[in-house]
Amino acid sequence: MPTTDPSDAWQRLPPIALVFLVVRALQKFVRENLVVFLGAGAGVAFVERLGVREVLLGASLVVLIVVAGAIIYHRRFRFLVEDDAVRVRRGVLERKELRVRFSRVQNVQLGEPLYLRPFGLVQFSLETPGAAEREVELPGIPRRLAEEIRDRIVGARAAAGAAATPGDEQAEPAAGSSARDIGSPPALLHAPGRVRVFVHGLSSNQVWVVAGVVLYVLDLVFRQTADSLAMTQLVSWLEAQFSAGWSTLLPLVGAVLAGLLAAGGSAALLRFHPYRLHDHGERLVGSGGLLERREQTLRRDKLTGAVLQQSPVGRLLGCWVLAGLQTRSDGRGGDVGQHSFLVPGLRAEDLGLVGLLYPGAAVPARFEPIHPRYRSWWLVRGFLVVTGLLGLLLATSGREHGAVLPLTLLLVLLPPLVWLRWRHWGWWLDRTVIWVRRGLFGQRLEAFELAQVQQVQLRSSPYLRRHGLVRLVLVLPQGLVQLPFLSEDRAAALANQALFAAETARRHRV
Amino acid sequence: MTSRAPEETFANAVLAADSLPDFRAVVLQPVAPAYRPYAVTAAVLGWLVPLGAVLIAWAAAAAGLVPAALGALAPVGFGALLVIAMINAVFAAVDARRRAWALREHDLIYRSGVLWRRSVIVPFARIQHVETVSGPLERRFGLTRLKCFTAGGSGGDLTVAGLDLETARRVRQFLLERIRDGEDDGAAVSGPHEAPNGADD
Incomplete structure (x- = not known):
């Protein structure tokens, strides 16, 4: 390991990392500009006005700029792994140097895209509580180095415990340490089969978002090519189907729906299968992915809550998803997104898993309703x-x-x-863990320890005051959790309990 | 399954909800008396620009630079804006009267709002840093705002408006000491402190 060697030196990324940088920069460009381009048909008007050749020329120019930017970024990028931190120097126009202490890291991700696999390289990234996005990304570093950094990060607490520095966050008591940490093999907590992962994909809301985008793009293409012969034929064929009545239209709609669902299920298989959740004591490791193998390592002591979610389709299919919540500087840690620590493919009987992920949390049998x-x-x-x-x-x-x-x-x-x-609004206090449920067709159950509360707010409007009610807002490291229409006494009792828990907890600031 | 030792020890210490100190029982301290004239002035100043614009339109109409119809509408607009500005000023005065704060042994309480009311309680153990901010107008009235930052994004910031400079300085110092104490102890709980509540001033 280069870091323990006295000849410590700043390292560069291998040449193949350039592929990753270019792909990511292009993705980012498209993501950030797609809406502007497609919005209100501006893109169509733009293409019409300029012509295909000019548009292609412009696109080539964009690609050139992106590639040039990636090359400069790659050339200037340096990283250094120290005993207790990682340092990175990066930037194209603005040079940035940052040092991230391992004890601050709350999760680590190792990704192995197809094009890096033959070289034994991985994409390493880590997140800290202060950052809204991944703070450090090291694309294309050797797997052994990435694993060693990961192990150091996870081991940082144990090491720090021995040399406890007062005032340092590392002096936190080593929560979650168990016999499993000392050499015993990790416990397999969850391993959904192919079918469960596929069902997870079916119930994911992303299918409908993608469908919406596809429909929009199709609409634009349709408008562009409405006069062409092929499109005229397609339109007349579609018109024939519509006029033929439900008997032919239904199979058509069914086929489109089935295609969409199959796409959603397959996307989940590509992303998660074969998914494995392992308990390593202080850390939880989720891994899987057919094309890009991903391994997410979550430090248990950096978990600030857990959420169980069920989309409307998931409800029909009996499929849940579990996510670990962590501190986010933008307060959006409560959103279950692409970068969350997701555990897919849970059935009703697997819900006990939430207690293994977030000790002390067990799905309550009933919830207290809010005021009618x-x-x-x-x-x-x-x-x-x-x-x-x-x-x-x-x-x-x-x-x-x-x-x-x-x-x-x-x-x-x-x-x-x-x-x-x-009916979906509800809460339940189980010793020190509070559960909040909400939803309309789907449902979302969020659990967190009262001691995690950063701030308590009681808000009221004239209407609420007239009826002796308030809205209780609990500010958590991952964002806000609200309970509307609580009686004043109930909300005050909950607020007092939350404050007591937060003020007496032997837990440091996040 | 692993356990989280500190939390489990803590879990056994949970008390019955009605035996816990109730934040509602705290007598809050009104904000500095200078906050009321400041709030009224700020509310009025905010309406000077639109009022001025209407006056200019009126003058321009009188000089024949813009259609006379606009000139005829100007007094109505001016009157309406003046009424809104006055309502706003009255509202600001009432709002200033409702603003109050208190320091308890372990947290800071701030109450604000007239129609939509809000009480915020921030435990010292959760404050990450504190800063005081004051604009030019606030400085003229000898006022400052105290901002407390906790985790949880922008929703996690509390601004206590309407403190006089000396109180804000003392509260800030007190909070910083409590944050440092908490970190030194490795725990949020520390011994009783003399709270520099406005009541002692």
Whole structure:
């Protein structure tokens, strides 16, 4: 290991890392500009005005700039692994040097994209509580080096425990240390099969987001090529299907739906299969991925909560997803996103896993409801808004307006929707762990220790005060958790308990 | 399954909710008296620009630079804006009266809002850093704002507005000492401190 060697020196990334940098920069460019390009048909107008050749020329120029930027970034990038920290020098226009202490790291990720695999290289990244995104990324470093850094990060606490420095965060008591840490093999906590992972993909909301984008792009392409012969034929074929009635239309819709679901399921297989969650004592390791093998290492002592989530489709299919929550500087750590520590493919009988991930948490059998006035509040306001809009539309545009039918439908559906939303709101305090549930068609159950509370807020509007109610807001390291329509006494009791827990906990600031 | 030793020890110490100190029982200290004139001035100043714009339009109409119809509308606009500015000023005065704060042994409480009210309680053990900020107008009134930052993104910041310079300095110093004590002890709990509450001033 170069770091223990006296000849410690700044290291460079291997040439193959350039591929990763270019791919990532292009992805970022497309992601950041796609909306602008597609938005309001601006892209179409742009292409129409300039012509394909100019657009291609522009695209080549963008690629050139991106590649040149990546080359400069790659040439200037240096990293140094020290005994207790990693240092990175990077930047194209602005040079940045940062040093991240291992004791601050809350999770580590090792990715092995296809193109790095033949070289025995991996993409290493780590996250700290202060950063909204991954703070350090080392693409294309040797697997052995990455694993050694990872082990140092995880071992940082144990090492620090021996030389406890007062005032240093490393002096925290080594939580989660068990016999398993000392040489015993890691315990396998969860290993969903192919089918479970596929079902996870079916129930993921991402399918519908992707479908929305695909439909939008298809719409744009359709408008662009509406005059071409192929498109005219397609349109007349589609018209024939529509006019033929439900018997031919249904299989068509079914096929599209099945295709979408299959795509979602396959994407989950590519990302997760064969998924394994291992308990290494102080750390949890989730690994999997068919094309890009990924290994996420989460330090247990840096977990600030856990969330169990079920999408509407997931509810039909009995599929849950579990995620570990951590501190985020943008307060969005509570969102379960692509970079979260996700455990896919849970069935109802696997929910006990939450207690293994986040000790002390067990899914409660029942939840305390919020006040029923929540329903009347939303019903009255919902009715007022929708009927107001409807009245305005009928007065100005008449019954023919396209929005009249959906608004009328919304008016009819409002009571059951509000009732469903109210029914999902709930909370339960189980010793020191509080659970908060919410949802409409899907549901989300978030668990965290009261001692994690950073701040307690009680908010009230004139309406809430008139009925002796408040909205309780608990600020957590991962973001805000709210409980609306609680009785004043109940909210105050919860607030007092949270404050007591936070003020007496022997836990450092995150 | 692994255990988290410190939390489990702590878990046994949980008390019945009604035996815990109630934050509602704390008598809050109003913000500095100078905050009220400051808030009213700030509210009025904010409306000077639109009021000035209307006056200019009025003058321009009188000089024949813009259509006369606009000139006829100007007094109505000016009157409406003046009424809004006055309501805003009254609202600011009422709001200033409702603002209050208190330091307990282990946390800071701040209450604000007239229609939409908010009480915020921040445990010292969770404060990451503290800063005082004051704008030019605040400085004229001898006021400053105290900002406490905790984890949890922008939702985790508390701004205590309406402290006089000396109180803000003392509170800031007190909080910084408590943060340091907490870190030195390796625990959030530390011995009782003399709270520099406004009541002692």
